[in-house]
Amino acid sequence: MSDIDIQIILSNRFRTSQEADKITIEMQSSLGLDTKAQFARLAIGRSLAMGKLNEDTPDSKGIEVPAQALFSTDNIGAWIGLLVAHSIQTEAPIVNSQETLRSAIRCHWHRGAKALYKDWQDADQNYENFIETLISRRSEMPETATPVARELTDPASLVITPPTDDSALLIKGLAQLGIKVEVKDIIFGPRVTRYRVRLINLNDKSKLDKSLDRLALAMNLGDNAPNVSNGDEAMTVFIDVPRPKSSWRPVSIDQLINWLERAPHDPNKLVTYIGVSVTGQDITFDLAGAPHLLVAGTTGSGKSVSLHSIILSLLLKHDEGSLLLALIDPKRVEFSPYSKLRNLYLGKVATEASEYKEFLTELVSEMESRYSIFQSLGVSNLTEARAKGQKLPYIVVFIEELADLVLQDKGLEESIIKLAQKARAAGIHLVLATQRPDSETFSGLIRSNIPARIALTVQKGTESKIILDEVGAENLLGAGDMLLKMPGEQPQRAHGVLINKEHIIEIVSSR
Numbered sequence: 316m317s318d319i320d321i322q323i324i325l326s327n328r329f330r331t332s333q334e335a336d337k338i339t340i341e342m343q344s345s346l347g348l349d350t351k352a353q354f355a356r357l358a359i360g361r362s363l364a365m366g367k368l369n370e371d372t373p374d375s376k377g378i379e380v381p382a383q384a385l386f387s388t389d390n391i392g393a394w395i396g397l398l399v400a401h402s403i404q405t406e407a408p409i410v411n412s413q414e415t416l417r418s419a420i421r422c423h424w425h426r427g428a429k430a431l432y433k434d435w436q437d438a439d440q441n442y443e444n445f446i447e448t449l450i451s452r453r454s455e456m457p458e459t460a461t462p463v464a465r466e467l468t469d470p471a472s473l474v475i476t477p478p479t480d481d482s483a484l485l486i487k488g489l490a491q492l493g494i495k496v497e498v499k500d501i502i503f504g505p506r507v508t509r510y511r512v513r514l515i516n517l518n519d520k521s522k523l524d525k526s527l528d529r530l531a532l533a534m535n536l537g538d539n540a541p542n543v544s545n546g547d548e549a550m551t552v553f554i555d556v557p558r559p560k561s562s563w564r565p566v567s568i569d570q571l572i573n574w575l576e577r578a579p580h581d582p583n584k585l586v587t588y589i590g591v592s593v594t595g596q597d598i599t600f601d602l603a604g605a606p607h608l609l610v611a612g613t614t615g616s617g618k619s620v621s622l623h624s625i626i627l628s629l630l631l632k633h634d635e636g637s638l639l640l641a642l643i644d645p646k647r648v649e650f651s652p653y654s655k656l657r658n659l660y661l662g663k664v665a666t667e668a669s670e671y672k673e674f675l676t677e678l679v680s681e682m683e684s685r686y687s688i689f690q691s692l693g694v695s696n697l698t699e700a701r702a703k704g705q706k707l708p709y710i711v712v713f714i715e716e717l718a719d720l721v722l723q724d725k726g727l728e729e730s731i732i733k734l735a736q737k738a739r740a741a742g743i744h745l746v747l748a749t750q751r752p753d754s755e756t757f758s759g760l761i762r763s764n765i766p767a768r769i770a771l772t773v774q775k776g777t778e779s780k781i782i783l784d785e786v787g788a789e790n791l792l793g794a795g796d797m798l799l800k801m802p803g804e805q806p807q808r809a810h811g812v813l814i815n816k817e818h819i820i821e822i823v824s825s826r
Contacts (some may be wrong), residue, residue, distance in 0.1 A: 323413065328379040329420050331355070334426035336377030340733040342432065343731065345440065349821065352384040358427030359420065363397055367405035369551055372418070381523040385420075385650055387816040398423070413587065415611040436669055453714055454708045468681050474493065476561040481534065485556065488533030493524045494519045499551065504816045505564045505810045506792060507542075507555040513551050516551035523552070540806070555593050555808075558578045565813045566591050566795070571624065574599070582637050583698045585709060587628040588768070589621065589799060600801060602629075602711065602746070605767035606739035610781045611752040612771025617795035617811050618748055619649050620771060622713060624812045625746060627822055629711060630658065634826075641678060641712040651821040654794045656732045656826060660710060671720055675730035678743060683823035685741040697742030709813065717749040718756040728758065732734060752778045766802040771795070 321529070331339070339354050348354050353657030362368075394694070395410075398419045402410045410419045432770035438444035468603055482498040489496050496519075514520060518772050523530075523543055531540045539557035546552045571588045574597050578586065585602035592598055602608060602651040641660035644650040650664045665674045685707065694700050697707055712734070712814055714720060721728045735745055747765060749756050752773060757765075762781075770788035779788035785799050791797065 317426065317761045322489055324395075324416065325382050325386070327382045327417070329382060329385055329417060329424075330375050331358075331377040331421050331424035331428065332373035333374065333376035338432045339424075340375075342428070343433065345435065346442065346445075350384060351378075352380050352427045352649070354428070354431075354811070355380060355385055355424050356781055358431055359394075360427065361421045362423035362427035365426065367675040368419075368422050368426065370463070372486050373422060375417055375421055375787050385646065395784065403500075418513055426535045437513055441772055451762075464773065473777040476507055476559070478558055478562045481508070481556065482510065484534050485512075485554065488530050489523070491533050492522065492529060494523055494526075502594045505566060505591060506796065507557050507593050508556045509594055511546060512552050512554050513548075514552060515548060520552065534798070539785050539792060543587070544789075566810055567597065568818045569813055570597070570813055571628065571812050572631070575628065578632075582633075585629060585638075585700065586632065587625045587713065588795070588808040588812070589624060590795065593808050593810070598799065598807065600630075600767070600799070601794040602744050603709065603742075604768075605744065605801065607735055607765045608747070608767040609745065609757065609765045609782065610748040610771070610780075611757070611773070612750065612788070613773055614750055614795070616750075616771035616773075616793055618750060618771050619715070619812050620795060620814050621771065621797065622649070622715065622746065622748055623814045623819060626653070626713065630656075630822065630826060633709070634658070634775075635708070637708050638707065638712045639708050641665075641674055642651060643712070643714045643720070645671075645716045649715050650713070656823060658826070659711075668723060671727055672724065673711075675727055675734070678710065678738075679730055679733055681710065682738045682741045682743055689740075707742060711746060713746045713748070714744065715748055717747045717808040721756055721758075732760045732764065735761060742798075752781045755783065757781055768798075768800045770798045770800070770806075771777075805822040 323643070328792045332505065335358070339351050339358070342348075343351055343354050346354065395416065398416065399410045399770075402408060402419065408415060410416050435445055436447050438448055454646040480501060482501065486496060486498065495514045495515040498510050499513050499517065502509040513795050514523075527540045527543065531537070534541075534556065536557060540558070542555040544555075550676040556765050570591070574588050578599075583603070586599055587602055589598050589600065610618055610621055626640065629640070635658045638658055640653065640656065642650040642653060643665045645666070648667045653659065659672065660676065663670070665671050680704075681779070686705075688705060689695060689700055692700055692703050692705070694703060700707060714731075720731075731745070731747070734743060738744070747761070768782050770779060770782040770791075772786045772791040772793045773782070776786040776789050779786045782788060782804055783798060785806070787806060788798055795813070797809050797811060798806040799809050
């Protein structure tokens with residue numbers, strides 16, 4: 316599998332045979348499926364259970380389906396593993412390259428579609444009978460594999476271990492450090508347990524702040540140190556103790572959607588949902604007031620998912636008349652599900668160097684044009700211009716990897732700085748993301764004009780200081796655990812929403 320690159324796969328498109336494509340369209344309608352990809356996955360799974368593929372290779376004249384609709388970053392590894400294992404087990408040509416993978420998907424989709432269509436006919440085209448056939452076939456499969464723990468992908472599929480009350484362990488650990496406490500209350504949050512603790516001696520607070528690593532050792536927490544913050548009464552503190560992953564409660568996209576349905580809509584705000592607090596309360600912020608945001612964290616920290624949460628929040632509250640999204644995606648895969656949106660600035664997602672320059676140049680021109688309009692109207696910002704009848708949408712600029720742009724062309728950095736300095740009143744706001752939070756990428760001029768920050772997990776305290784101007788992000792738990800710092804406020808810990816590509820495609824298709 317050394318020639319299989321998952322990022323390249325996710326940027327590709329796959330197709331099956333013309334025959335299987337016709338079956339897919341018919342079965343999609345008959346089964347009430349939203350997309351062809353949903354039936355395609357059923358077909359591929361059906362074929363994988365049927366043994367060796369026929370030697371005849373089907374044509375590839377079906378309509379293309381984007382890889383990101385067919386798979387997601389969460390499950391593509393499992394699908395590749397199944398296809399590789401099947402090729403080895405059946406002594407077929409080994410799936411070990413982009414081309415052999417493409418061929419395997421085409422062949423399995425073709426064979427599986429025909430098999431499912433026969434199942435449909437045998438079930439007299441009756442939905443209940445067809446589903447019963449699928450269930451019966453699954454129940455008859457031999458249980459040969461040892462069950463394994465699921466990845467944190469679909470909240471509905473998780474088996475979550477209930478959190479335990481470790482008050483006694485906490486008290487004992489603190490006593491070993493010479494700190495006497497009384498536990499007053501416990502809250503089991505999504506990932507950490509918050510203990511409301513009364514200090515017997517107020518002077519022990521400074522000792523506690525300096526002893527968190529030792530407390531983690533005493534409580535057998537590994538590298539996940541507890542966090543301490545001031546409590547809500549005199550002599551009290553909150554101690555947030557990280558829990559094992561098996562007891563984490565993921566933040567589902569339903570929580571984002573439910574919040575958006577409840578939240579009042581103000582067309583002059585860009586309210587976004589970022590996740591929940593350590594105790595499970597919704598956390599939101601107004602990007603229009605931020606007015607620009609940096610999102611930074613290492614690979615796998617949840618940076619891209621955080622961007623999707625912000626984008627979907629905006630899309631679900633605004634139409635193309637009140638919001639345009641300028642999406643710049645050097646990685647070429649992260650923003651591709653949005654490529655058909657009516658809200659896109661310049662009608663496309665920028666994925667090439669020439670397009671980055673075009674976008675940023677046009678945005679600067681748009682900013683200057685809006686200020687000319689404001690001057691003629693005698694107003695100073697977008698809200699006042701709208702009040703005088705100007706139908707100007709907000710423009711939110713998302714740059715998926717700031718480092719790639721800055722290192723490619725210093726001229727682009729100048730445009731970004733100009734927008735960061737002047738674009739707020741014009742209703743143009745920046746969301747910059749990077750997995751390389753260093754002084755070269757996040758220069759002093761950009762840093763001083765991007766006051767709102769989201770730090771996900773980083774490797775070193777120095778990286779946390781560049782993002783937040785203080786340490787802390789190096790101790791986060793990963794997978795969407797973050798610190799949100801708004802201008803003039805202390806960092807607030809949040810757990811991000813679990814969003815996969817199917818969620819994005821479903822929401823985008825409804826716009």
